[in-house]
Amino acid sequence: MKIAISGKGGVGKTTLSALMARELSEQGKRVLAIDADPNGNLAEAVGYDAGRLGRIEPLIEKKALVEERTGAKPGSMGGYFVLNPRVDDLIERFSVEINGMRLMVTGELKEALGGCYCPENALLRSFLRHLMVESEDWVVLDMEAGFEHLTRGTAESVSILLVVVEPGLRAMKTAEKITSLAKQLHIQQVGFIVNKVHSEGQIRRISERLGTESIWAVIPFDFLAVEADLSGSSPFEACPAMLETVRELIEKLDKAQVSG
Numbered sequence: 001m002k003i004a005i006s007g008k009g010g011v012g013k014t015t016l017s018a019l020m021a022r023e024l025s026e027q028g029k030r031v032l033a034i035d036a037d038p039n040g041n042l043a044e045a046v047g048y049d050a051g052r053l054g055r056i057e058p059l060i061e062k063k064a065l066v067e068e069r070t071g072a073k074p075g076s077m078g079g080y081f082v083l084n085p086r087v088d089d090l091i092e093r094f095s096v097e098i099n100g101m102r103l104m105v106t107g108e109l110k111e112a113l114g115g116c117y118c119p120e121n122a123l124l125r126s127f128l129r130h131l132m133v134e135s136e137d138w139v140v141l142d143m144e145a146g147f148e149h150l151t152r153g154t155a156e157s158v159s160i161l162l163v164v165v166e167p168g169l170r171a172m173k174t175a176e177k178i179t180s181l182a183k184q185l186h187i188q189q190v191g192f193i194v195n196k197v198h199s200e201g202q203i204r205r206i207s208e209r210l211g212t213e214s215i216w217a218v219i220p221f222d223f224l225a226v227e228a229d230l231s232g233s234s235p236f237e238a239c240p241a242m243l244e245t246v247r248e249l250i251e252k253l254d255k256a257q258v259s260g
């Protein structure tokens with residue numbers, strides 16, 4: 001199953017991604033967690049000790065690799081480079097093993113300066129296509145709100161896109177934008193996760209706007225999540241109530257036989 005997680009900034013994408021990846025891995029599945037956010041901290045959220053082990057260099061920043069695989073210097077545009085570079089060995093070489101899963105930090109695509117056909121982007125897009133289309137692993141992809149990472153072919157292989165929403169108009173508007181983009185890209189299924197909820201009234205107002213049937217889980221506001229983030233600990237250990245909701249969500253995904 002390939003799960004992509006998106007939503008407005010700060011709504012809880014990384015927290016949810018970390019909880020899902022850790023729980024799936026705990027259940028014995030082969031999990032590959034992908035941090036595709038430039039300011040991402042999914043590694044820490046799944047339990048990687050960056051203070052002790054150092055920052056994980058994102059794939060997009062590996063200049064020698066980009067050049068070796070695409071035949072062009074990173075940053076170069078125009079000119080010739082391989083659009084479908086070899087990527088099948090990258091997980092083996094560059095992922096980090098944490099708490100029974102593999103984690104890859106990809107970073108985000110380079111700005112579309114004069115077109116996004118630069119070698120770094122070709123490598124990253126190829127890599128994501130490989131993961132989504134060919135890999136047998138469970139993939140949990142922590143994304144920013146835009147979808148530049150996903151080409152149409154890659155997006156079609158996403159089993160479900162979970163859009164995280166918090167109570168607030170901006171989060172709902174972003175969720176609606178993401179949903180319409182997802183449709184254009186032919187993503188098979190989109191579900192909303194309502195996070196940081198304080199009251200029934202908030203759930204009702206969000207359901208009225210986004211539709212009750214598309215809400216896959218509701219996660220109450222949890223001070224333990226804030227504490228976990230402050231101390232840099234994994235919500236998997238620190239937030240038992242949130243974890244319980246995520247377990248139910250995974251069961252629901254299984255029952256719904258979200259394909260992939």
Ligand SMILES: Nc1ncnc2c1ncn2[C@@H]1O[C@H](COP(=O)(O)OP(=O)(O)OP(=O)(O)O)[C@@H](O)[C@H]1O
Binds near residue numbers: 008009197226227
């Ligand atoms: N249910 C919750 N209750 C309270 N706080 C929460 C909850 N879920 C997440 N948070 C907190 O909200 C903050 C943002 O969460 P997180 O980093 O997961 O969001 P994000 O969407 O990945 O943000 P960004 O867009 O910056 O990547 C963190 O401090 C996190 O601990």
Ligand SMILES: [Mg+2]
Binds near residue numbers: 014037041142
């Ligand atoms: Mg994040």
